[in-house]
Amino acid sequence: MAHSEPTDTNVTSDAPAANVIDFDSQHELLGHPTGLYTLFFAEMWERFSYYGMRALLLFYMMKGFLGFGDKDANAVYGAYTALVYMTPFFGGMIADKLLGARTTVVIGGVLMALGHLLMTLQTDIFFFTALALLIAGNGFFKPNISTIVGSLYPPGSTKRDGGFTIFYIGINLGAAMAPLLCGYIGETYGWHYGFGLATIGMMVGLAVFVAPTIVTQVMILGTALLSAYGLVFYNPGDVFTFITNVAVAVALLISGTIAVMALAKGGLPAEAGRTTRPESYFPNLTKVLIGTAVVIPILVLLVSGFSVVPGVNEMARLIPEHWTKPLEDSKIKLVRGFAEFVKEASRPAGLILIIAGIGASFYLIREALRMERVPRQRMFVVFVLTFFSLLFWAFFEQSGSSVNNFTDRNIDRVVEESLVTDADVGKTVDLRVVPASDDPKLAELEYLSQEYLGHENGNDELGQRVRTAITAVEEEKEPEKRMKGEELEAMIKEVTEQPLFTMSALTYLREYAKSDAATPADHSIKWQYTAENVGKIGLGGTEIPASVYQSVNPIYIMIFGLAFSMLWSFLGARGREPSTPVKFAFGLIQLGMGFGCLYFGAKTCDSDGMVSMVWLLLMYLLLTTGELCLSPVGLSMITKLSPARLVSTVMGAWFLATAFSQFLAAIIAQFAAVNDGGNFVPVPSKTVNIYGDVYFLVALMAIGSGVVCLFLSPLLKKWMHVDAPQSE
Secondary structure, eight states: OTTOOGGGSOOOOSSOOSSOOOGGGOOEETTEETHHHHHHHHHHHHHHHHHHHHHHHHHHHHHSTTOOOHHHHHHHHHHHHHHHHHHHHHHHHHIIIIIOHHHHHHHHHHHHHHHHHHTTSOOHHHHHHHHHHHHHHHHHHHHHHHHHHHHTSOTTOTTHHHHHHHHHHHHHHHHHHHIIIIIHHHHHHOHHHHHHHHHHHHHHHHHHHHSOHHHHHHHHHHHHHHHHHHHHHSSOOOHHHHHHHHHHHHHHHHHHHHHHHHHTTOOSOTTTTOOSOGGGHHHHHHHHHHHHHHHHHHHHHHHHTTTTSTTOOSOOOSSOHHHHHHHHTOSOHHHHHHHHHHHHHTSHHHHHHHHHHHHHHHHHHHHHHTSOHHHHHHHHHHHHHHHHHHHHHHHHGGGGTHHHHHHHHHEEOEEOSEEOOGGGTTOEEEEEOSSOOSOHHHHTSEEOOGGGTTOOOSOTHHHHHHHHHHHHHHHTSOGGGSOOHHHHHHHHHHHHTOSSOOHHHHHHHHHHHHSTTOOGGGGEEEEEOOGGGTTTSEESSEEOOGGGGGGHHHHHHHHHHHHHHHHHHHHHHTTOOOOHHHHHHHHHHHHHHHHHHHHHHHHTOOTTSOEEHHHHHHHHHHHHHHHHHHHHHHHHHHHHHSOGGGHHHHHHHHHHHHHHHHHHHHHHHHTTOSSSSSOOOOOHHHHHHHHHHHHHHHHHHHHHHHHHHHHHHHHHHHHHOTTSOOOO
16 A cells, blocks of 8 residues: 555454445445545545655755754654554544544544644744644544445445455555645745645545535546646656656546546435444534644644753653763664664653553453463464564655655656766856746756756855855744854855765755745856766756655556456465465565665666666565555454454554554664764765665565565464454
8 A cells, every 4th residue: 555554454344334324225336335436535635635745744854944954854754654653543442432433534634634734834833733733633534434435335245345445546546646746846836835735635635525415526526637737737847757647647537537427326425434322422522622632732742852842952852862872882783773772762752652562562462362272373473463564664664764865865866868068168057946937038047956966066156155045044944943153154164165066055055046035046056067077967857856756656556456456366266375474475575675676776876876766666666566465464364363352452553563663664764864963965975875775784674574474474374273263
């Protein structure tokens, strides 16, 4: 699923749904209830908003007004994603016991829309409050819209898996659209525009869910047409992204047309997802809203590491840094890794996760030891495969953190038309700093693209321009977050005295050029070509924003998801389908091979430290095929092997393990940080091997874990007792 989406898998049992739907009276299209297509678009737009924000989040923290270095940005990103995967457990309980799925989904949609809206406002407290609203909203929304999908089908229906497959396509269509629109618009025209699109996406998803059928039809078709227009006309302009955008636009229009046809026969049944306790609905709603209002400030403190508290300007850690410093300075990698784990575990969000994990593990192990032989052995299989799943997602989630930075800094994202030649040496040209411009004269200029990183400019004006940009960008920040005095001068000196053009210089120039304080003269700079530039700097063409590559995984999912489903069915009909443990092993091994591609890419980079995008695309392909081996069978395994009385509890532990994997992913990403505490980013040739070495270790650990899982698979398959009935 798109970037690890465990809550979207069919986990609905054949027990009666919380609501009572007259299944015989439901209208259908293509063999499925018409309400499914409403849910398809509600979830598609929710995923659009989520992944649109996520595509920009890391870059926004480092390049936007926060000005974070790699370590702080990775810590916030890890805390956010971990908490996002922890809250659905509580959201599911609230729906089951208090409000019903329908109301809970609406509350979640409202919270997330508010969160995306706050992301457009550049203040510290609004930023972390936005993340807290998104964390809480996701907890309400994610598990419950899937529950409503399952409730549209009667117990024992053979169509349910097909319905979830259609729903799954909506998830990945939204995840594919988001980086192509929000990512491109945000990086090109301004962060607030990208977050604004995510806000609109969430509002549309919510409106589609609650609006009357005729309004829903108009919104689905209208937004599909507008989005298709945006995909076709707002893109970098190279053939690769243009074809990708057109393909996604066509898929969107086809989906929209089918949905409008389906809803012409009827929308989502009014009783779908309603509470079974209407007599206590309003008192329960009041309790939930009050509880949410209390929890959100707590989430703000957790995701920010208490840095929003007045007088606290950095993320808090309960263990002082001088305690871990000797471990960090060790020559033994394992010791340094342990030091990094201790540092991250001492952050508030990490501490909460560890305490919850220890408590859940202790409880489930105790329960398993009390069981008879068959259910006990099945629970051991659940524990072992949950551990391997945790490892898989901890490695996989580098794609949203360190791989995002690697793509930005070291993947050659420019499709050039020609190279600087000897005839260009000594020539001074004007280069456009902004990616796009309505000014025809400015639009005709060459773009100051990624191609110029790591090269020297023969024009002396650049240093002063960068100084002006750094000073202006820092002035835009909140007073307590600005670099001042010696700190500011040290940063300016570090950037401007570099003989080669760095990512930090490029970032400050671009951010200043996009600000309201910039003048037309700030939209371009002068560059004098030198002999060092010959044969290295590409001219013409386009630069693909790094965030756009976040669409590759969901696009691969849409392409290969059905093929894998057919493959398992084909092998199953012949008695040759791999067991669940073997699929897990294959998933880990393929994931390791994917990171091996990035390692080989780093080792075969050019003299500037730039890596061909082919290695990145191959990495995403292997991550996707690995995901398709592991993710779709994970929750199915939980529901089949857990005793009936513990299914919900074990499912909650599975989600908690996924949250913990996000925490571990943040720790792994810290080893790929190219700056320690500051936010200066050196030239690509200095960063490429930092990433390559980390991905080599990730590849070894993933492949090694897969081999161990494969070695254990005969025993695990035996302990699954596939022919025995489910335990009570």
